[in-house]
Amino acid sequence: MSTLQSIDLQRLPFLRELFELLNAGRHLNRLSQQRLWAELEREQAQYEALFAALGYTLRIDGRGFAWFHFEDASNNVSKTTRQLALLFMLIFEFKADSGVHLARFTEWPIDQGFLLTLIEKNNLLLRTEHLAELEPLTQLMRTAANYGFAIADGAGWRLLPALFRYLDRFEELAQRGEPDDAALSAGDRPDSDQGDDFERDDA
Numbered sequence: 001m002s003t004l005q006s007i008d009l010q011r012l013p014f015l016r017e018l019f020e021l022l023n024a025g026r027h028l029n030r031l032s033q034q035r036l037w038a039e040l041e042r043e044q045a046q047y048e049a050l051f052a053a054l055g056y057t058l059r060i061d062g063r064g065f066a067w068f069h070f071e072d073a074s075n076n077v078s079k080t081t082r083q084l085a086l087l088f089m090l091i092f093e094f095k096a097d098s099g100v101h102l103a104r105f106t107e108w109p110i111d112q113g114f115l116l117t118l119i120e121k122n123n124l125l126l127r128t129e130h131l132a133e134l135e136p137l138t139q140l141m142r143t144a145a146n147y148g149f150a151i152a153d154g155a156g157w158r159l160l161p162a163l164f165r166y167l168d169r170f171e172e173l174a175q176r177g178e179p180d181d182a183a184l185s186a187g188d189r190p191d192s193d194q195g196d197d198f199e200r201d202d203a
Contacts, residue, residue, distance in 0.1 A: 007050050014039045018047065022058070022068045027148030027162035030064035031106065040066060064161035065148070083129050083140055084149070088166045090122050091159075102171075105163060110141065111156030 009015065014036055021028060021036070030037040040047060044060065051058045051068075060066040091110070092102055094117070100108075115137045119126055126132040131140065141157050144150040149166075150157040 007046055007053075011043055011046060012050070015047075015050070019051075022066070023056075025068075025147060027160070028066045029148055029151075029160040029162055031160055032148075032151045037064070037066075061161070061164065063164050065164070067148075067162070067165075080140075080143060083131060084144055084147075085166065086125070086129055087118075087131070087137070087140055087144070088149070088163060089170060090118055090125070092167060092170055094118060094121065102167060105159045105167065106161065108159060109153065109156050110150065110159065111154075112138070114156070115141070 018028070018036060018040065021033075028036055028040065040060070048058050057069040058066060059069045091108075092105070095102060095105070095108065112134060115134060119132055119134070119137065123132050126137070131137050141150060145152055145157060148160060148162045150159050150163075
């Protein structure tokens with residue numbers, strides 16, 4: 001019996017919704033999508049088997065997020081992906097300098113005041129990516145929310161568990177003593193397995 005024949009599709013009422021979300025390069029987060037997360041946890045083996053049979057690798061992180069992983073993705077870094085990596089790196093560096101425990105990033109409010117502080121502290125670096133003003137940085141946070149790295153919260157945003165993918169990579173690079181710029185390269189991007197998903201949505 002083939003893998004597909006052994007899967008009971010009647011047990012997967014949210015299959016289409018889950019597939020469309022993950023296939024768009026987005027992350028499923030337990031904190032912001034509790035209904036879909038509960039469904040994924042309940043039928044994890046079924047979803048993994050079905051997606052694998054279709055050629056997709058479903059990755060589920062116990063810290064509360066899931067995504068499609070692609071081993072043979074393009075090494076080209078889209079503009080949006082590079083800008084997101086820069087923004088997250090600057091957020092983590094700012095908090096580290098403040099002595100804040102980085103793993104508690106879901107508790108940090110990201111509002112306009114915080115973004116203005118980032119601009120003031122990192123003006124030259126942000127200027128190279130045309131992000132040294134509030135409007136483009138605000139738009140970038142909306143993009144982060146679109147891909148499951150943040151969620152709108154009042155007049156600002158909250159960061160979501162999927163951001164552990166970036167934090168893990170930044171900490172790994174720091175332990176290896178590599179420069180921060182390495183986090184922005186194609187080979188070192190936590191989201192390099194998403195290929196051109198960001199570029200495709202920006203078109």
